[in-house]
Amino acid sequence: MCTRDIADSQLERWYSNCKKNKIINSTDDAGILLVNKDTSLTAGKYGPIPLTDHNLLQQLSHFHRERIPERVVHAKGAGAFGYFEVTHDITHLTVSKVFESIGKKTPIAVRFSQVAGNLGAADTVRDPRGFALKFYSEEGIWDIVGNNTPIFFMREPILFPMFIHTQKRNPVTNLRNWDMFWDFITLRPESIHQTMFLFSDRGIPDGHRHQHGFGSHTFSLIGENRKLTWCKFVYRTDQGIKNLDPNQADILAGQDPDYALRDLYNAIEEGKTTGNYPSWTFYIQTMTPEQARVQNFNPFDLTKVWPHNEFPLQPVGRFVLNQNPSNYFAEVEQLAFSPNNLTPGIGASPDRMLQARLFAYPDAHMYRLGANFQQLPVNRTITKVANFQRDGRDALLNQHGAPNYHPNSFGGPDVYPEAEKWTPPPEAVSGAIDYYDLGDDDNYTQPRVFWNRVLDDGGRERLVDNLASKICLANDNIKKRAVEVFSQVDQSLGSRLQEKLLARTVVHL
Ligand code: NDP
Ligand code: HEM
Numbered sequence: 011m012c013t014r015d016i017a018d019s020q021l022e023r024w025y026s027n028c029k030k031n032k033i034i035n036s037t038d039d040a041g042i043l044l045v046n047k048d049t050s051l052t053a054g055k056y057g058p059i060p061l062t063d064h065n066l067l068q069q070l071s072h073f074h075r076e077r078i079p080e081r082v083v084h085a086k087g088a089g090a091f092g093y094f095e096v097t098h099d100i101t102h103l104t105v106s107k108v109f110e111s112i113g114k115k116t117p118i119a120v121r122f123s124q125v126a127g128n129l130g131a132a133d134t135v136r137d138p139r140g141f142a143l144k145f146y147s148e149e150g151i152w153d154i155v156g157n158n159t160p161i162f163f164m165r166e167p168i169l170f171p172m173f174i175h176t177q178k179r180n181p182v183t184n185l186r187n188w189d190m191f192w193d194f195i196t197l198r199p200e201s202i203h204q205t206m207f208l209f210s211d212r213g214i215p216d217g218h219r220h221q222h223g224f225g226s227h228t229f230s231l232i233g234e235n236r237k238l239t240w241c242k243f244v245y246r247t248d249q250g251i252k253n254l255d256p257n258q259a260d261i262l263a264g265q266d267p268d269y270a271l272r273d274l275y276n277a278i279e280e281g282k283t284t285g286n287y288p289s290w291t292f293y294i295q296t297m298t299p300e301q302a303r304v305q306n307f308n309p310f311d312l313t314k315v316w317p318h319n320e321f322p323l324q325p326v327g328r329f330v331l332n333q334n335p336s337n338y339f340a341e342v343e344q345l346a347f348s349p350n351n352l353t354p355g356i357g358a359s360p361d362r363m364l365q366a367r368l369f370a371y372p373d374a375h376m377y378r379l380g381a382n383f384q385q386l387p388v389n390r391t392i393t394k395v396a397n398f399q400r401d402g403r404d405a406l407l408n409q410h411g412a413p414n415y416h417p418n419s420f421g422g423p424d425v426y427p428e429a430e431k432w433t434p435p436p437e438a439v440s441g442a443i444d445y446y447d448l449g450d451d452d453n454y455t456q457p458r459v460f461w462n463r464v465l466d467d468g469g470r471e472r473l474v475d476n477l478a479s480k481i482c483l484a485n486d487n488i489k490k491r492a493v494e495v496f497s498q499v500d501q502s503l504g505s506r507l508q509e510k511l512l513a514r515t516v517v518h519l
Contacts, residue, residue, distance in 0.1 A: 016279040017272050038068055078343070079378050080129045083174055084140045087123030088218060088271040089342035090278055091333040094118050094145060094292065098325050103239050103296065104231040105432050106355030108147050109326065118329055119144040119388065121345055122218035122270065126177040126186075132263035133270035134254055136213045136476070138204070141223035141245075142347040143329070144389075151384070151391045153351040154243055155371065158215065159208075160224040162312045163201035165448055167366030173201075188483035196491040199453040200313045202499060206457050209476040211253045211469060217273035219288045220252035227349075227364040228310050230357035231296070236435045240297040240309060240359060242316055244323055245290040256476060278334050289330040293323040307452060310361040314456055341388045346375040354432035362448075380404050396423035457499045474503065478510035 036044040044065055051063035059066065093115045100109050108116050123140035124131060139158040144151060163173055176190040195201050207213065215221040225243030232238055254262070262269050274288070281287035295316050302309045309316065335341035349358075350368040358364055375383040381402040383389055395407060400414045413422035465473060481492045489511055497504025 016276045084123035085129045086127050086131045087121050088274045089121040090331040092331040094329040096327045103233050104355040117146040132267040134259035134262045146392050149353040151351045152353040153347040154225045155347040155349045156225040158221040160315045163204045165311050165313050167363050192484040192488045196495045203457045210473045214254045214259045216252035216254045217270045219249045222246045227361045228359040232355050232432050242295040244293040248289045287330045287332040292327040295321040312363045344386050346383045346389050348372050357434050461500050474506045482514040
């Protein structure tokens, strides 16, 4: 059977919509009309090619430079555009103009991704999904660079590159290696909570549309008079949660590795006819600084959720994706999200992971896209940029003749006089500078609640099956340690895992 979907007919649509019956004359990159585009210039029919074949040389040189480094993580993804709309008032919490009035809309970009695989990897693997939002706000770019889970594998950023190494290819064999993966996980029990989410049904979402998204970290909202409220951002899918059965996912990985990318593209194109676009409802959870001081868990610990019964989801808005990229490379591959892009009224928190990420992303973008990555059209703010940065590769906006130094006596940009309004309140910090290990900070209470209360019998059975199917690929010492660690979550989880591992025959080749 052969099938064709909306994505497959992109060229037909281009042809019938815009260009049919119009002759387009071929040019080179400088817009100069070409004489011939089917053959190279040769000296005689079978002779060599002279250097004067500018068109051939230009095509080859450009082709050699078509690829840029892929993202070191989250390389494979899909992106789309749309808008965020406010439905509920939170102006008592933040001065952010995004939330200024009910009904207000802000244009957004969204990129979904898988974490570990390379650029061409399959979409239906078991992996957390990236879920990043860019708001093109009237106060500059605001990025929330989150995942489809409210938590992460660690609370200590120095471990992030180590952890990612265990997800990527082994440097000797260039293959994924389950010893590396399970060795790390079982040596750092704070990763068990996220690992349990990952190996539960939601570890393989059915496309990007059927999953929730989370800013994951604790952020801050800054209101009038510099009032600070801690906050989590949560977006729940309006399409409903849908997951793939692992066997079905494996088959799809072979049949259509771009399954999720295709699904998103087609859903948005179909929406142009039905009006039914993918959308998410946007919530916040809030905690006052006074509440934060008396919690029996660290509210800035990325391995933990804020329980819903104490910190309920408060609806704020919704976002809708109604526009596919017009060119994937320009608008998705070059899309760059930076957690440090925080507009007035929204701030960071002491979460160590977030603090490190404030540095990591712009640094990564400068390597991947160059120092002027925020000048690329898809990353560019709709506001006027006025600062002292100039030049560099691909500099597009050079701020005309304004002074490139400060102080100056020529009317160069200066700080907005009322900027203090949204500055976070002064923060008292204390303690001696030292290395403080947070490794033992209650790693099991929330995973235990997840196992005992959130999962039903079927969910528990599938979780243990999914864990066993991959832990069995590790060596015997690591398997033993895995059983010990999961037993700390709940004795029954540990013993069921051990049973399943014993039932699996491992063939050593
Ligand atoms: P609740 O008991 O109020 O709700 C359970 C939450 O778990 C819901 O948000 C539910 O999402 C989500 N969930 C259900 N199945 C899975 C899964 N396989 N993987 C990930 N999430 C899932 O939550 P509490 O706040 O009382 O926390 C109890 C436990 O629930 C926590 O320890 C944590 O493990 C888990 N959890 C909590 C979240 C939070 O932000 N508080 C968010 C996600 C999970 P849905 O409503 O779509 O069914
Ligand atoms: C991408 C670093 C933790 C979500 C990236 C990239 C880097 C990076 C370097 C590639 C950026 C690019 O080239 O465009 C880090 C570091 C972390 C960390 C150092 C911890 C210290 C997290 C966490 C989350 C997350 C906790 C989610 C809660 C994402 C997403 C992307 C990404 C969604 C892809 C963004 C896109 O679609 O372009 N990360 N990361 N990361 N990261 Fe992280």
